[in-house]
Amino acid sequence: xxxxxxxxxxxxxxxxxxxxxxxxxxxxxxxxxxxxxxxxxxxxxxxxxxxxxxxxxxxxxxxxxxxxxxxxxxxxxxxxxxxxxxxxxxxxxxxxxxxxxxxxxxxxxxxxxxxxxxxxxxxxxxxxxxxxxxxxxxxxxxxxxxxxxxxxxxxxxxxxxxxxxxxxxxxxxxxxxxxxxxxxxxxxxxxxxxxxxxxxxxxxxxxxxxxxxxxxxxxxxxxxxxxxxxxxxxxxxxxxxxxxxxxxxxxxxxxxxxxxxxxxxxxxxxxxxxxxxxxxxx
Numbered sequence: 001x002x003x004x005x006x007x008x009x010x011x012x013x014x015x016x017x018x019x020x021x022x023x024x025x026x027x028x029x030x031x032x033x034x035x036x037x038x039x040x041x042x043x044x045x046x047x048x049x050x051x052x053x054x055x056x057x058x059x060x061x062x063x064x065x066x067x068x069x070x071x072x073x074x075x076x077x078x079x080x081x082x083x084x085x086x087x088x089x090x091x092x093x094x095x096x097x098x099x100x101x102x103x104x105x106x107x108x109x110x111x112x113x114x115x116x117x118x119x120x121x122x123x124x125x126x127x128x129x130x131x132x133x134x135x136x137x138x139x140x141x142x143x144x145x146x147x148x149x150x151x152x153x154x155x156x157x158x159x160x161x162x163x164x165x166x167x168x169x170x171x172x173x174x175x176x177x178x179x180x181x182x183x184x185x186x187x188x189x190x191x192x193x194x195x196x197x198x199x200x201x202x203x204x205x206x207x208x209x210x211x212x213x214x215x216x217x218x219x220x221x222x223x224x225x226x227x228x229x230x231x232x233x234x235x236x237x238x239x240x241x242x243x244x245x246x247x248x249x250x251x252x253x254x255x256x257x258x259x260x261x262x263x264x265x266x267x268x269x270x271x272x273x274x275x276x277x278x279x280x281x282x
Contacts, residue, residue: 008245011231011270024054027094031087034061036072036103036275048276055101055137055275056088058121059114063105065177069165069202071235072105080110080117089124092132099279100125101161103137108177113141115148122155133158135198135278140183149186153193159226160190161198163274164219167211174205174240184222191223199224200274204232206243209250216258226265227258230272246270 028035034057048054062077063070092100102121107114115138122134136157141148152160164183165171171180191197199219203212212229219227229251234242251268258266267277 006242006245007233008247010248011233011245013271024095027091028054031091033084033087033091034058053097053099053101053275053279054095055103055278056091056121057103057105058084058088059104059107059110059117061105064108065106065175067165067176067178068174068240069205069232069235071239077105077107077109080107080114082117082120085117085121085124088121089128092125093128097129097132099133099135099158100129101135101137101275101278103161103275104139106139106177108143112144112148112151113139115141115144115151119151119155122152122157126156135159135161135275137161137163137274138186140178140186142177142179142182145182145186145189149189149193153190153195157195159198159278160195161200161274162186162190163200164215165200165202166205167201167203167207167215168218169211170205170207184218187219187222187224191225196226197222197224198226198228198274200228200230202230202232203246204242204244205240209253212254213257216254216263217261220258220262225263227263227267228272228274228276229254229258229266229268230274230276231270 036055036057059080060077062073062075064077066074104114118136125132125134134157162183166174168180187197187199201215216227231246232242248270251270255266255268
């Protein structure tokens with residue numbers, strides 16, 4: 001039996017299509033850009049594109065990490081393209097986007113992890129689109145945390161997002177090149193600097209409800225005020241197996257728990273991803 005055949009009836013997604021979807025695809029392709037929606041095989045890409053939203057993936061499409069759940073290309077990246085920030089800004093302008101999410105592959109090969117490109121992308125977007133709001137979904141900057149954050153914090157950012165991705169007990173298994181405590185420290189530094197901090201979990205790897213709630217507590221203690229929790233879906237046969245499909249009622253329980261312990265916003269459900277409906281936070 002295939003993974004698709006095992007999916008419960010509540011795991012259903014719209015087939016990508018429609019005028020707005022095609023327009024975004026055309027503009028992104030014409031400008032030589034990438035979206036995480038496409039590169040990571042996000043199941044919501046059709047819906048989000050149709051709504052006129054997309055999450056831009058900067059610093060190329062090849063990641064230096066090898067996380068066991070992620071469909072993004074892994075390997076040796078090409079050199080940064082320093083014209084990319086201008087092209088992202090042009091895409092935002094052509095698409096008339098008011099809320100923009102910018103993320104990247106992890107670039108352990110760069111001294112600042114790509115922070116300067118994030119910063120320049122913010123500047124270029126606001127130069128052409130001064131009323132836009134920007135959410136940055138950043139990697140962990142493991143080799144340059146303080147410096148990289150100092151570069152980013154100089155820019156006008158609406159929300160700083162850094163995904164913890166999984167509960168602590170599964171972190172090293174699924175993210176062998178990452179560090180759980182380092183990610184928490186990043187969020188605490190950003191929160192202490194006055195930024196609104198957001199993070200996200202995927203569930204379905206074999207964790208328990210108790211482990212999920214413990215991680216949610218850890219995140220709020222690290223300064224997070226917005227959380228996303230979604231169902232992990234195996235993107236290919238070589239990736240980590242789905243151990244459980246959580247029922248929508250269980251996601252509702254998780255959401256209620258997050259709100260009850262103090263999160264301002266909690267987006268929890270089978271289809272939720274880090275950037276899903278991000279613009280509704282405005």
